[in-house]
Amino acid sequence: MLQDPVSWCCDFRGPPASIGLDVGQSGVFPPFDELREVWSRALSLFVLVREKRSVAFSWSAYGESQGAMEKRRAAHEETGQAWDVVARVKYRLEFDAHVDHLRRGGTNLFEPGIELLHPLLPGAHVVQLQCSHGLDALGLLNAGAASVLGVDISREMVAQAESKARVLGLESSASFIRADAVAPPAEIFDTADVVYTGRGSLPWILDLGAWADSVVRILKPDGHIVLFEGHPLASLWDRTVPHLRMRPGASYFSAEPAEEEGFPSAVVRREAGEDRPRMLERHWRVGEVMDTLIAAGLEIRSLREYPDLFWDQFPDWPEALRDKLPNSYSIVARRPAGA
């Protein structure tokens, strides 16, 4: 996934919106804006350089004798180690701004996510898969959830999320565990009224079937998954030109994982050099995601596509192009009582 250094998927942009809550004024965290500006300048160069490279990838790096599932799990672990690096060098710096925002009742949800979650959250126990450093998960409490459990494969992300909950005195309603989203611990099976995930999550999952099975296991009967994710079509466009053009070699139907070449990898490369952990990603087609959820036993309630960019991949595109293409999508599905 090519990610913009300024406002990528995990970015915190101050209060975007609320669910009947006062989340304060936009721009209340000038130190955060300054930090983002510094990041923007420092990382742009890395991103441009990386976008011009094509990285050969071979599953044999994960061992010839390993089975497909073991290789995918090993790749997930390596991606998690890479996110540890990103968390240390980026999110630690944003910790205080996140805490301030949450203390003021803020959330980090975007409009489509708010609309879908709004009716489901009051009183709900929510499990957020790929919760990152906890800003979104803790914001769900401000948005009406009774309790939240965040799951992430990165130890550093989970540690930061736990620290935020502690500083905010939310330990009784928020907890975090380190686990692969495709192999959650059995203790959390049948616990969630809502599983929430997305915004830069699914591309890191290399086994979609195992992911959907996890979702079903974690949901209580009659519970819902709310997925709000970047549209896979948006991964095809060449971000180095100010008009619509496909990246060389890109295909909507590509089924091969590839090494991520944008912002997170650039940070990891800078910090850890050539021996860095690699970040493999795969852009799942909307139809694949829907079919896989159905095959896992879920009932699809809605599938929607939006022009909304929750991170600005295309800062140079003309305004006229911005609302003409699908940039994100959502799926809401329910675990039927008998499933």
Ligand SMILES: C[S@@+](CC[C@H](N)C(=O)[O-])C[C@H]1O[C@@H](n2cnc3c(N)ncnc32)[C@H](O)[C@@H]1O
């Ligand atoms: C772009 S962030 C997602 C952000 C999320 N939308 C949020 O801010 O709450 C991707 C996250 O997925 C996590 N991740 C990647 N692969 C994972 C896996 N297999 N299982 C669990 N977490 C994973 C990473 O550690 C990282 O924190």
